[in-house]
Amino acid sequence: METMRWEGREFLILDQTRLPGSVEYIRCRDHLAVAEAIKRLSVRGAPAIGAAAAYGLVLGAMGLETDDPGEFLAGVERIAAHLSSTRPTAVNLNWALGRMLAGLRSAGPGKPEELIRVMLREADGIYREDLEGNKKMGRLGQELIPDGARILTHCNAGALATAGYGTALGVIRAAREAGKKVSVYAGETRPLLQGARLTAWEMAREGIPVTLITDNMAGYLMARGMVDLVVVGADRIASNGDAANKIGTYGLAVLAREHGLPFYVAAPFSTVDMNLRSGAGIPIEERSPEEVTHIAGVRVAPEGVRVWNPAFDVTPARLISAIITDRGVVRPPYEKSLREIMKEGIGD
Ligand code: MRU
Numbered sequence: 001m002e003t004m005r006w007e008g009r010e011f012l013i014l015d016q017t018r019l020p021g022s023v024e025y026i027r028c029r030d031h032l033a034v035a036e037a038i039k040r041l042s043v044r045g046a047p048a049i050g051a052a053a054a055y056g057l058v059l060g061a062m063g064l065e066t067d068d069p070g071e072f073l074a075g076v077e078r079i080a081a082h083l084s085s086t087r088p089t090a091v092n093l094n095w096a097l098g099r100m101l102a103g104l105r106s107a108g109p110g111k112p113e114e115l116i117r118v119m120l121r122e123a124d125g126i127y128r129e130d131l132e133g134n135k136k137m138g139r140l141g142q143e144l145i146p147d148g149a150r151i152l153t154h155c156n157a158g159a160l161a162t163a164g165y166g167t168a169l170g171v172i173r174a175a176r177e178a179g180k181k182v183s184v185y186a187g188e189t190r191p192l193l194q195g196a197r198l199t200a201w202e203m204a205r206e207g208i209p210v211t212l213i214t215d216n217m218a219g220y221l222m223a224r225g226m227v228d229l230v231v232v233g234a235d236r237i238a239s240n241g242d243a244a245n246k247i248g249t250y251g252l253a254v255l256a257r258e259h260g261l262p263f264y265v266a267a268p269f270s271t272v273d274m275n276l277r278s279g280a281g282i283p284i285e286e287r288s289p290e291e292v293t294h295i296a297g298v299r300v301a302p303e304g305v306r307v308w309n310p311a312f313d314v315t316p317a318r319l320i321s322a323i324i325t326d327r328g329v330v331r332p333p334y335e336k337s338l339r340e341i342m343k344e345g346i347g348d
Pocket of ligand 1: 041044045046047090154155156157158161162166167168194232233234235245246247311
């Protein structure tokens with residue numbers, strides 16, 4: 001199942017808000033449609049929104065009506081700023097747009113059609129490298145997964161959240177490909193149910209045994225000895241290893257520590273923000289109250305009730321047993337180990 005596809009002068013995005021009920025693609029003809037799709041979570045997951053924004057920037061550049069190189073670059077920068085403003089937490093969005101702009105600048109002044117070709121190649125590169133990185137992360141990460149492991153995951157860090165294969169779910173896929181018998185508990189992930197709608201769907205389609213639980217069941221699941229480890233994705237990892245991921249992740253990490261279970265974070269190195277000293281600097285997106293007061297369009301709370309709806313939380317590095325990246329698996333102290341793989345690209 002492709003999460004996105006470039007088709008001539010159009011960009012197709014799988015509308016994840018409709019899954020698992022129906023498989024529909026949104027046809028984007030300009031960057032505004034891509035920005036809207038990112039905002040409403042039609043495309044979601046840190047690496048996927050980075051790749052989608054890169055293609056959105058190409059569409060935006062194609063719509064610029066100028067032959068002047070300076071005006072062209074300024075126009076592309078304006079569009080990048082708009083795309084970047086769609087969601088604040090996942091650093092992959094800015095990382096991908098930054099890489100697109102750097103590629104454009106280093107191509108030097110040129111005719112817009114040539115520069116657009118350069119941009120499209122860069123976007124394809126971001127997409128392809130994400131897929132390759134996920135497979136590598138899977139190979140490295142699966143070594144941490146014992147045969148027979150019962151694995152709890154949260155939200156969706158699968159093929160749908162990336163260019164394909166997935167990060168946390170990529171590790172699970174790779175364990176299975178290595179011949180291990182693994183099974184998955186998917187937390188439903190209120191308010192938007194990515195675990196129920198997307199992770200359960202992805203796992204079931206591949207015949208990986210999956211059991212759906214509501215988020216508030218995780219503690220009892222662990223207390224009953226029904227789970228062996230937790231693996232989740234991330235939206236932004238600070239240089240000290242603090243990791244932002246879907247709201248509810250922090251609670252799982254605390255529970256895992258209480259029950260002596262390993263808690264792993266799987267993410268490409270593009271999710272690591274080496275400019276941040278700690279998770280305190282990670283901007284946390286707050287979304288609309290309707291996501292909490294309603295389920296699938298049906299009101300479940302009284303009119304006028306006050307709502308707080310942060311979309312992510314931050315898990316402190318001390319609760320994370322290891323971070324699985326496409327450059328290697330790192331352990332605490334993360335200040336040191338993340339810096340080392342940044343410099344050396346361990347495992348490349
Ligand atoms: O709000 P979402 O659905 O974009 O949140 C996604 C997550 O929190 C994922 O776990 C994270 O982006 C990692 S995806 C490989």
